Amino acid sequence: MIDARQARAKAHNEASWMSGERKMSGERKSGVLITGGGSGIGLAMAAEFLKRGYDVAICGRDPERLAAAKGKHPGLRTMEADVARSEDHARLASWLAAELPHLSVLVNNAGIMHASDFRGSVGLGEIRSELDTNLLAPVALTAALLPMLVRNEKPTVVNVTSGLAFCPSAEFPVYCATKAALHSFTLSLRHQLTGRVRVVEIAPPIVATGLDKRSQARRPAEGSGPPVLSAETFASEAVQRFEQGEAEIVIGVANGLRQRGEALFADMNP
Structure with a gap:
């Protein structure tokens, strides 16, 4: 369900972005760069963007993961880069050009x-x-790549x-704290770039990835805690809603956190 805030965010971006909707199904779709694209979500x-016809590049720090991703999805373009390093932003921009x-x-x-x-x-x-x-990299990389995007x-x-x-x-x-700050940055960036650049936030729920194995090992048994989505299920919904023009894509149990916010803090942190 989309609340009033999500509806306003969607309307804020939808007009300018969706006006460029593709007229031919065979037309080449946009080029996409996904950071941290070697694993997980x-x-x-x-993979989901590739399936839908986009030209997709990924970057990451682990060359073995990038090679494995390329082996599984030959259509991917890959580059080894650490987005936490400012010098890698320049290398990435040159490679993308x-x-x-x-x-x-x-x-x-x-x-x-x-933890x-x-x-x-x-x-x-x-x-x-x-x-x-989690915070400096997306802010700085956005600044570095905006001239190319526009x-x-x-x-x-x-x-x-x-x-x-x-x-x-x-x-x-x-x-x-970094994710809360990135949410705040996204709101401000969307406001500043209205009519020029579409700005989207995707807020995942718990997804079965290797982001924090210790935490996943301590989670309740299946059926006794919040549902855990597979990365593929998450990506399918996220990209579908991206293509539908949504600006704030909150998935699964993350919706409850979005709606109730810190009112859930005591329940989440006994």
């Missing part, structure tokens, strides 16, 4: 999740890795946040 979204000059959709998906307990010792390196990858039709920035952007899990304080 990034790879699942890449040559490999995917028709890039019009940037999907900021790369993310790191650590951090501030009652004990928390390392600065662990904190910085989450801040740099040269093409239907320029779009997609920020992948989380249901935890709306109500945090105290086990992951830094991760949740």
